[in-house]
Structure formats: C-alpha cells, structure tokens
Amino acid sequence: xxxxxxxxxxxxxxxxxxxxxxxxxxxxxxxxxxxxxxxxxxxxxxxxxxxxxxxxxxxxxxxxxxxxxxxxxxxxxxxxxxxxxxxxxxxxxxxxxxxxxxxxxxxxxxxxxxxxxxxxxxxxxxxxxxxxxxxxxxxxxxxxxxxxxxxxxxxxxxxxxxxxxxxxxxxxxxxxxxxxxxxxxxxxxxxxxxxxxxxxxxxxxxxxxxxxxxxxxxxxxxxxxxxxxxxxxxxxxxxxxxxx
Ligand SMILES: Cc1cc2nc3c(=O)[nH]c(=O)nc-3n(C[C@H](O)[C@H](O)[C@H](O)COP(=O)(O)O)c2cc1C
Numbered sequence: 001x002x003x004x005x006x007x008x009x010x011x012x013x014x015x016x017x018x019x020x021x022x023x024x025x026x027x028x029x030x031x032x033x034x035x036x037x038x039x040x041x042x043x044x045x046x047x048x049x050x051x052x053x054x055x056x057x058x059x060x061x062x063x064x065x066x067x068x069x070x071x072x073x074x075x076x077x078x079x080x081x082x083x084x085x086x087x088x089x090x091x092x093x094x095x096x097x098x099x100x101x102x103x104x105x106x107x108x109x110x111x112x113x114x115x116x117x118x119x120x121x122x123x124x125x126x127x128x129x130x131x132x133x134x135x136x137x138x139x140x141x142x143x144x145x146x147x148x149x150x151x152x153x154x155x156x157x158x159x160x161x162x163x164x165x166x167x168x169x170x171x172x173x174x175x176x177x178x179x180x181x182x183x184x185x186x187x188x189x190x191x192x193x194x195x196x197x198x199x200x201x202x203x204x205x206x207x208x209x210x211x212x213x214x215x216x217x218x219x220x221x222x223x224x225x226x227x228x229x230x231x232x233x234x235x236x237x238x239x240x241x242x243x244x
Contacts, residue, residue, distance in 0.1 A: 016182040032177035033230070035096075037112050038131050042138035045123060047081040049135075055204035064199055067208030068158040070240030074119035075163045079205055083239060084130055086201030087166070087194045088113055098132060102194035105186035110174040111194060112231065114167040114224055116145045118160075119240075127224065145223065152219035153212055153236065162238035165212075166198060169226055170234045191235050202239050212236040 085101065088111075092099040097107045104110070113130040115137065117123050125144040128137040146160035149167075153159040168191055175183035175190075195211055202209035213235060220226075220233040 012181075012184075016185055018182060028176075028180035030173060030176045030180065033171060033173040035109065035174065036132050037129070037171065037231075038133070039129055039138040039140065042129070042140060044131065044134065044136040044138055045128075046134070046136045047084060048078055050078050050081045050085065052082060052085070053204065057200075060200050060204045064203040066210040067242060067244075068210050068238070069243035070158065070161045070163060070208060070238075071243045072119070073241045074121050075207070075239070075241070077120060077122045079207065080115075080117075080120050080123070080164060082205060083166075083198055083201050083207075084113065087198040088130060088132065090132065090135070100194075102190070102197050104190045104193075105175060105183070106178050108174045108178060109190075110171050110183075110187050111191055111234075112169045112171060114140075114169065116149050116165040116167060117163075118144055118146045118165070119163040140224070148223055149220075149236075152223065153215040156212065156214065158210065158238055159212065159236070161240070161243075163240040164238075166195075166237045166239065167220060167224065167233055168195070168235045169221075169224070169231050171231050173230060188234070195235055195237055198237055198239075206242070207239055208242040209237055209239045212238060 089101045090098045091101055099107060115128040117125050117128060124142055126142040127140040127145055129140055131138050149165050150157060150160040159165055170187045172184060172187060175187050179186060199209050215236060217233055218228055221228040226232060
C-alpha cells in the first residue's frame with residue numbers, strides 16, 4: 001500500500017473552510033496587534049498630494065500586461081506617489097478605520113508596503129516603508145538594494161533593472177485576531193486587490209510593471225528586518241518606464 005502524505009495546501013484549504021457549526025463554536029483565540037506599523041526614528045519624506053489623471057478603466061484593463069523590460073529614465077516622485085495611492089491611498093475615514101483604495105476583509109489592512117527605490121527623481125535610493133497615517137516614506141536603509149532583491153527573487157534580472165520594487169509584507173495577526181486561521185485566506189485576497197490596483201495604475205500612467213511571487217521569503221524578511229512570522233513578505237511588484 002503506497003504511503004500518501006496529504007499536501008499542506010489541501011490541509012490548509014480543508015481546515016479553513018467556513019461551516020455553519022463553526023459559527024456557534026468558540027473562535028481560535030489570537031491576540032490582536034497594532035493596525036499600523038510606523039518607524040518613528042526614521043527620517044521621513046512626505047509624499048506629494050497628487051491628482052489622479054483621468055483614464056478609461058476598460059481601456060486600461062485591455063492594455064495591461066506584465067512587462068519586464070525597463071528604460072534607465074527614472075520615475076518622478078509624483079508618479080511614485082500616484083502608484084502608492086492606487087495601492088494603499090486613504091480615501092475615507094469611518095470611525096477609527098482609514099479606508100483605502102483597495103478593499104480589505106474587516107477593514108483590517110494586514111498588508112504593509114515597502115519600497116526598494118532604485119531610480120526615482122528626488123528620492124535617494126534605499127529601502128523605504130510607507131507610513132499610512134502621515135502619508136510619508138520612512139527611510140530604513142540608504143543605498144541601492146537592487147542586487148539583493150534580484151538575488152532573493154531567484155536571480156530575476158528585472159528586479160534589479162526596475163526603477164522601484166514594491167515589497168508587500170503581511171502582519172497576519174491583524175486579520176487572524178478576527179477570523180482565525182481562515183484570515184490567512186483573506187490576507188492573500190487583500191494582497192491581490194491592492195497589487196492589481198498598482199498594476200492598473202502603472203498601466204494608466206504608461207509605466208511597465210510586473211508582479212513577482214517567486215522569491216526566497218526569508219532573504220527578503222532579513223533585508224527588511226522582519227521576523228518572518230509576526231510579519232512576513234508575501235508579494236513583490238517591479239515598476240519602471242517601458243524599455244521597448
Ligand atoms: C501571483 C503571481 C506571481 C507571479 N510571479 C512572477 C514571477 O515571479 N516572475 C515573473 O516574471 N512573472 C510573475 N508573474 C506574472 C505572470 O507570469 C503573468 O501575470 C502571466 O504570465 C500572465 O501574463 P500577463 O500578466 O501579461 O497577463 C506572477 C503573477 C502572479 C499573479
């Protein structure tokens with residue numbers, strides 16, 4: 001009789017299905033954590049308040065393609081601010097919630113945004129964190145980290161030649177405190193929403209962008225000083241001017 005080991009993926013999907021009987025049972029006890037991450041000691045660059053240009057959403061949807069060839073010309077700070085706004089801009093306040101351009105299960109916003117800036121006018125190269133309450137970038141480490149990002153992304157060269165690489169981490173506890181282990185599903189759905197917003201905004205600005213899921217998680221966690229459990233990198237996207 002052959003020995004079948006159940007795949008972790010199927011076990012996760014089965015174990016996190018929502019069933020009527022679960023609604024009447026006690027939830028998994030998972031302590032909550034802060035809704036925002038900030039780096040109070042870091043020097044900050046305020047993001048310009050920008051007006052999104054008009055664009056036909058259906059035309060943008062039809063044009064979008066993953067593009068991996070980038071020109072040397074840098075992005076402007078205004079373009080970067082528009083991309084960040086598309087992904088995580090605050091568009092309304094509801095009580096203590098800062099509602100964003102992208103939806104989030106329970107309005108819990110478990111995704112943090114980091115940038116590896118390579119070529120953006122007026123922004124020295126470095127690793128940055130997006131500070132939601134101040135709408136500013138906190139400088140974590142100066143320098144060009146393109147080679148490190150490329151290496152962590154299994155040698156994918158366009159991670160180095162991009163003008164900027166967006167790096168998204170999850171703080172699972174934010175969502176799991178409400179939804180238990182099922183919350184992990186929601187975290188990845190949240191990430192899909194906000195990254196698609198970024199990809200469509202890049203297309204609307206005539207920029208080139210590509211989502212990246214192939215990377216060594218802990219290499220990027222280490223680069224950003226994340227512990228890989230309470231906060232862990234889950235997705236990347238590269239952006240630059242089209243190189244064709
Ligand atoms: C979750 C996810 C991970 C991806 N990871 C990579 C990647 O590591 N490297 C890459 O070159 N493209 C990556 N892509 C881009 C896909 O290859 C691309 O979306 C697909 O070929 C369809 O092409 P299109 O985006 O131009 O429509 C990824 C896309 C998604 C949605």
